[in-house]
Amino acid sequence: MRNPIPLPNGPMMNWLVLHSGPGEPAYNMALDEALLEFIGDIGQPVLRFYEWTEPCATFGYSQKIADIESTTILRPLIRRCTGGGLVPHDGDWTYSLTFPPGHEWTSSSATQSYRHTHALLQKAFTAMGVKTELADCCQRPKPGECFEGFELHDLLYHSKKIAGAAQRRNRFGLLIQGSVQPLGDWPLQDWLNALTGDCPKLEEPPGTRAEELTTTKYTLDSHNRKR
Numbered sequence: 001m002r003n004p005i006p007l008p009n010g011p012m013m014n015w016l017v018l019h020s021g022p023g024e025p026a027y028n029m030a031l032d033e034a035l036l037e038f039i040g041d042i043g044q045p046v047l048r049f050y051e052w053t054e055p056c057a058t059f060g061y062s063q064k065i066a067d068i069e070s071t072t073i074l075r076p077l078i079r080r081c082t083g084g085g086l087v088p089h090d091g092d093w094t095y096s097l098t099f100p101p102g103h104e105w106t107s108s109s110a111t112q113s114y115r116h117t118h119a120l121l122q123k124a125f126t127a128m129g130v131k132t133e134l135a136d137c138c139q140r141p142k143p144g145e146c147f148e149g150f151e152l153h154d155l156l157y158h159s160k161k162i163a164g165a166a167q168r169r170n171r172f173g174l175l176i177q178g179s180v181q182p183l184g185d186w187p188l189q190d191w192l193n194a195l196t197g198d199c200p201k202l203e204e205p206p207g208t209r210a211e212e213l214t215t216t217k218y219t220l221d222s223h224n225r226k227r
């Protein structure tokens with residue numbers, strides 16, 4: 001029986017897992033926000049994995065759309081509810097972590113939860129025999145692009161950034177949206193197994209609210225082009 005990877009600090013993972021499969025770009029962002037809104041009712045952290053029905057890019061809530069449009073040819077461009085920079089979704093491994101109010105990750109600083117996230121991913125890669133490291137400094141050659149250069153505590157492979165994340169804390173809890181840009185023929189399923197172990201599934205995700213957010217927010221210029 002597989003065991004989940006322990007938290008960087010604290011007990012073994014007592015989380016729910018959601019494998020969403022391929023989703024439209026706007027819906028993927030909407031479901032993450034819906035999970036944040038409902039995480040207090042769910043009562044346990046949720047680790048979600050998802051894919052994309054088409055290549056696209058997401059960008060941070062505070063970024064300017066004009067800067068993003070000149071940086072990538074990927075379309076559509078969807079504004080996330082989290083911060084961070086431009087993230088290409090064209091073969092990446094995409095996940096989110098959602099924590100309810102009062103959870104130790106929600107109560108931690110942004111720097112701590114960022115490091116915890118990538119330490120968790122690092123343990124999964126180690127279980128696969130892939131050696132990675134957490135960045136102990138910053139290297140920022142291209143402002144605004146998430147995977148050009150790296151930030152403190154990003155996950156590196158041979159000094160190249162392979163994983164980054166963005167966060168949002170509010171009265172509902174904590175949402176972390178992350179992307180892994182795999183290099184080489186790394187087995188995705190082995191990585192997923194190492195992360196989740198035998199954690200139970202989230203049986204009833206907030207799909208209705210996600211569909212509502214898709215049509216009233218994430219497909220609209222009033223959101224995606226608001227800056």
